[in-house]
Amino acid sequence: MKTSAQRQFSKNPEQYRDEPLFSSGKDLDAMVSCRNLTGGETLLDIGTGAGHTAIAFSSFVKHCTGIDITEKMVQTAAQFAEQKNAENVVFLQGDAAQLDFASESFDIVTCRYAAHHFPEISRSIQEIARVLKKGGSFLLIDHCASEDEALDRFINRLNQLRDPSHVREYSESEWQKLFEENGLDFSVRERWNLPIDYESWLRRGAVPEQRKAAIHAHLSEPSQSCRDMFNIVHDENGHPVSFCLKAVLIAGMKA
Known part of the structure; x- marks a missing residue:
């Protein structure tokens, strides 16, 4: 899976740099505001992408x-x-599951x-907790799965x-378990809908034609609960236009 991620994100890093979904948004401001900052902190950003955080x-x-x-x-x-x-x-360049830093090196990990x-994921959270100083904060933003199994x-x-x-995108209960198992308290700070433009989403992912067909089929006949939960919209010809992901900002402090 690690080589799969490298292949995927080597295709068009500039699109991730320029995409408003990543380059701006109130979630970045909310993340920065999660902790009272003095200006003396050291921070580690994991899975930094184009470096926005x-x-x-x-x-x-x-x-x-x-x-x-x-x-x-990294170059981008x-x-x-x-x-x-x-x-x-x-x-x-670095691996979230094997952080090349001494224990208790950072005040904040994002x-x-x-x-x-x-x-x-379990090893990654363990490593994050290891490199955090006591009293340090782990701030996480990600898509969040429903507690409902079908959704x-x-x-x-x-x-x-x-x-x-x-x-996998994890549910809040799964995140809570991972945090608490590694000595991090667990607090959901914000939840929001992350709007996704369908064509831009496909283009950014450099999706080949055969997978586009499978995605179209998957979105063609969602259950009403899926349609409602993810705000799935089709045009008059039944082509997907947009949907949303459920996003969450979680904060955890190392005891």
Whole structure:
């Protein structure tokens, strides 16, 4: 799955840099506001992608390190930080399940729209807790699965059809268990609908034609509960136009 993620995100890193879904949004502001920052903090951003989260925090903390398993994403993030004059940010290639940092190295660890790609999620959360200082915060934003089994299956299948590197989006109860097992308290700070434009979503994922057909079929006859939950919209010809993912901001402090 790690090589699958590298292949997927090497295709068009610039689209992830420029996509408003990642480059802006109130969720970034909410993440930065989750903790009272003094300017002396060190931060690690995991699955940094094009670097939006690390760059957003860089004005408020002492130093940011962003890691991503995909080399081209690391290069894109470094160039983007230079364009943004974010001088206290460094980007490195790295694996969330094997963090190459000493224990208790960071005041804050962030992860935004990336954890659903982690094939070793338990190990990754264990590593995050290890590198956090006591009293440090883990701030997570990701798509969130429903506690309802049918809705969970529907949305995870949709994302796996589009992107083979998608492992799983987890429910809040699953996240709570992972946090608490690793000595992190658990607090949901915000929930919101993440609107997805269907054609842009396909284009960003560089989806081949055969998978487009499977995705179209999956969205063609959703149950009413799926239609309502994910705001699925079709045009007059029955072609998907848009839907939403359910997103969540979770904060955990290391005891």
